[in-house]
Amino acid sequence: MITTKAELENIVTLTDSEKAWFDDPSSLPLLISDHLAGLMCHEGIRRQFVPSVEEKDEAESLDPLAELEHSVSSRLIHRYGHRVALLTTDRCFSYCRHCFRRRFTGLDSGPISDSEIERAADYLEHHGEVYEVLLTGGDMFTLSDDRLERLLSALRRKRSDLVLRLCTRAPVSYPERFSDELMAIMEKHNEEGPMVLMCQFNHPDELSAESLDAVRKFTRLGIPAFNQSVLLRGVNDDADTLERLCVALLRNRIKPYYLFQCDLVRGTAHFRVSVDRGLEIEAELRRRLSGLAMPQYTIDLPEGGGKVILTENHLIGREDGQLIFTTVDGQERRYPEK
Ligand code: SF4
Numbered sequence: 030m031i032t033t034k035a036e037l038e039n040i041v042t043l044t045d046s047e048k049a050w051f052d053d054p055s056s057l058p059l060l061i062s063d064h065l066a067g068l069m070c071h072e073g074i075r076r077q078f079v080p081s082v083e084e085k086d087e088a089e090s091l092d093p094l095a096e097l098e099h100s101v102s103s104r105l106i107h108r109y110g111h112r113v114a115l116l117t118t119d120r121c122f123s124y125c126r127h128c129f130r131r132r133f134t135g136l137d138s139g140p141i142s143d144s145e146i147e148r149a150a151d152y153l154e155h156h157g158e159v160y161e162v163l164l165t166g167g168d169m170f171t172l173s174d175d176r177l178e179r180l181l182s183a184l185r186r187k188r189s190d191l192v193l194r195l196c197t198r199a200p201v202s203y204p205e206r207f208s209d210e211l212m213a214i215m216e217k218h219n220e221e222g223p224m225v226l227m228c229q230f231n232h233p234d235e236l237s238a239e240s241l242d243a244v245r246k247f248t249r250l251g252i253p254a255f256n257q258s259v260l261l262r263g264v265n266d267d268a269d270t271l272e273r274l275c276v277a278l279l280r281n282r283i284k285p286y287y288l289f290q291c292d293l294v295r296g297t298a299h300f301r302v303s304v305d306r307g308l309e310i311e312a313e314l315r316r317r318l319s320g321l322a323m324p325q326y327t328i329d330l331p332e333g334g335g336k337v338i339l340t341e342n343h344l345i346g347r348e349d350g351q352l353i354f355t356t357v358d359g360q361e362r363r364y365p366e367k
Contacts (some may be wrong), residue, residue: 041069041079041280049082055296057084058135062123062202064239068255073232073264077125078114083299084126091132093293095333103138103147105152107267108333112161113241115149117141117180120171122203127261127300129292133167140172146183156188163227165196170206174214195252196227201235204243216250226254228283232265241281255286258324259297259300260310266302268313274316275322285324290339302327304339312341316357 031037034051037059061069061078068074085150099108108113116130119138128134141149153159162184172180184191195215199206218224226247230236244254256278258265265271275285288311291301302310311326346353351363 030063031066032059034059037061037079040066041075043079044081046081046083050080050084051161051179052082052359055080055084056136057124057126057128057131057296060121060124060135064204065123065156065184066203068234068237071232071234073234073270076263077231077261080126081299084296086298088294089293089298091295093331094129094329095331096130097132101152101334102145102148103299104141105149107156107159110158111334112163113156113159114163114165115141115154116166117164117169118167118171118303120166121168122171122199122206125198127259127291127297129259129294129297130166131294131296133203135167140176141180143179146180150183150187151190153184160190161192161194163194163196165194168197168199168202169195170197170203170211174208174211177211178214181214185218185221192223193218194225194227195247197360198229200228200240200243201230204237204239207243207246212250213248215247215252219250219252224252226252227286228254228256229258230256230274230278230283231258232270233277233319236274236277236281242282244281249308254283256324257287257289258285259289259291260302260307260326261291261300262302266298266306268317270312271310271314272317275318275324279319279322288324288326290328291324293331298348308339308341311339312357315341 058079065074065078096106099106101107104116116133118140119133119136121134124135150308167168228244248254259265265274278285290304291297307326314323327336328339329336337346343354344352345355347366350366352366354362356362
């Protein structure tokens with residue numbers, strides 16, 4: 030694991046703005062796994078994990094999605110009626126410089142305790158309207174096998190019907206984590222109730238053989254895999270890169286699910302692409318990709334406004350009882366209103 034400037038300089042030549050980060054580091058620590066260190070020659074990966082002084086722009090909020098306001102405990106966020114997010118740990122195998130949960134990630138909460146697990150399970154027992162739990166953080170797979178077993182057992186004991194979303198970047202950053210012992214735990218709890226793997230691949234160069242093998246361990250158990258990318262300036266803000274990513278994901282049984290507009294999180298402005306540019310990319314992807322390969326370009330609105338899908342409006346007018354549409358190629362087509 031790379032945690033110091035000297036270690037980082039052994040594998041990359043730092044730019045001036047990258048060097049300057051170390052004079053006054055931001056709260057999100059430097060941590061790059063050995064696996065990712067071996068991929069630093071790829072610019073799209075390097076930019077996601079090597080810190081730069083641009084993170085010191087502190088104009089924006091640490092909590093633009095108002096997660097704190099919707100927290101029912103320090104670990105449980107209940108923003109939408111039917112699903113909750115459980116912050117299982119603040120640790121990750123590598124810290125992404127675009128992380129949207131900087132208020133929590135890499136600080137000092139550590140792994141979820143026994144009492145916090147019980148409190149979360151009790152809450153879910155009394156909130157039958159919730160049918161999905163996002164196990165997130167941080168990265169849930171930094172928890173030990175023993176703690177994961179306790180967590181999953183406690184949730185399944187109270188609510189075997191819950192859909193558990195396993196939110197992780199470990200296939201990208203630490204694919205060796207998925208040992209036979211860990212997968213036996215996953216198999217057991219997937220047999221008790223539904224699980225879904227939610228990955229975050231942002232660039233096709235992240236799809237190493239080891240990473241794909243890690244995801245395959247889940248799909249072989251019948252746990253479907255989805256991908257949530259973040260639209261990142263200098264990483265994947267062009268249709269060619271995203272087309273390659275989405276097609277490769279689909280070929281490897283990972284459904285491209287979301288393409289997120291960057292949240293307005295402090296220290297991440299240099300990664301942000303304008304919504305207008307994002308819509309151009311989305312329209313181009315829609316021309317090139319099949320429906321299965323196409324992710325939903327989505328923005329999580331500030332102040333807890335929730336997610337809305339961003340897409341070009343193809344319904345452009347109405348005339349004589351007819352709806353007027355444009356095709357993805359810009360041609361006009363009509364369809365009766367009734
Ligand atoms: S893996 Fe997720 S929680 Fe961890 S730093 Fe990356 S984006 Fe943040």
